Amino acid sequence: MPKPTFSPTKLSTYLLCRVKYHWAYHTPYGKWLRRPNPAFAFGSNLHRVLEYFHNAGGAEKLSTEEFHHALEQLWSPTGFESDAQSDVYKQEGLQLTQQYYQQQLAQPSEAVVLFTERTLRRDMGRYVLMGRLDRVDEYPDGTLEIIDYKSGRTNVDEEQVRNDLALHCYALLLQEHYPDRPLQIAIYALRANKKVAVALTHDELEEFRLMLNRIVDEIIEEDWQWLTPRWIPHCAKCDFLELCVRKLGLSPD
Secondary structure, three states: OOOOEEEEEHHHHHOHHHHHHHHHOOOOOHHHHOOOOOOHHHHHHHHHHHHHHHOOOOOHHHOOHHOOOOOOOOOOOOOOHHHHHHHHHHHHHHHHHHHHHHHHHHHHHHHOEEEEEEEEEEEOOOOOOEEEEEEEEEEEOOEEEEEEEEOOOOOOOHHHOOHHHHHHHHHHHHHHHOOOOOEEEEEEEEEEEEEEEEEEEEEHHHHHHHHHHHHHHHHHEEEOOOOOOOOOOHHHHHOOOHHHHHOOOOOOO
């Protein structure tokens, strides 16, 4: 039997609500009831455009017109509720990517882009950890910086970076390939056009690995026959709210 695979999205879903995790990953409802998600579609489009930007050489190689043209060519309306909504988001995307371009042009980094949008896997013993890294930069001293783009954030600070589960998962994945390199994790808030990075020590990453193992053990050993949902603020916008009400008797009271 193959080992179970866990991604930051799956782990975050479980930590948010074990019932939602069950609907999403143990039943067909995960596909049947998934509604259009404009925020996710917006982020996916921006990721594609920024991947193209860095793979093409960044602001040193691309003109603003070429970057604009790339967004027009790479933009997909998939995931939006209508073409009109897609167009509104595309205009916002144009604004965000242009300010990103100007920032990269005005303040070029001493780091070089090692890779963008790459999926990595790591055998963790009882399970496999998987994640897609937005971007990894390499600094002259050998430090590797994992950058996670956030298209919805209006600001970011060091505490948010230090508490980000996905970035720590990505660090574990990257450590497998570059075990002796110093690591930094960073969030780039595109709306604020701001990046915040923090160093991640070997001891901190080891502490996270142990915590992650405990979470996965809990998921694997969970008795999914006994599901008792409780109302949390997320319920109001959850794709599976109707299921919890109809099948499990959830009440907002």
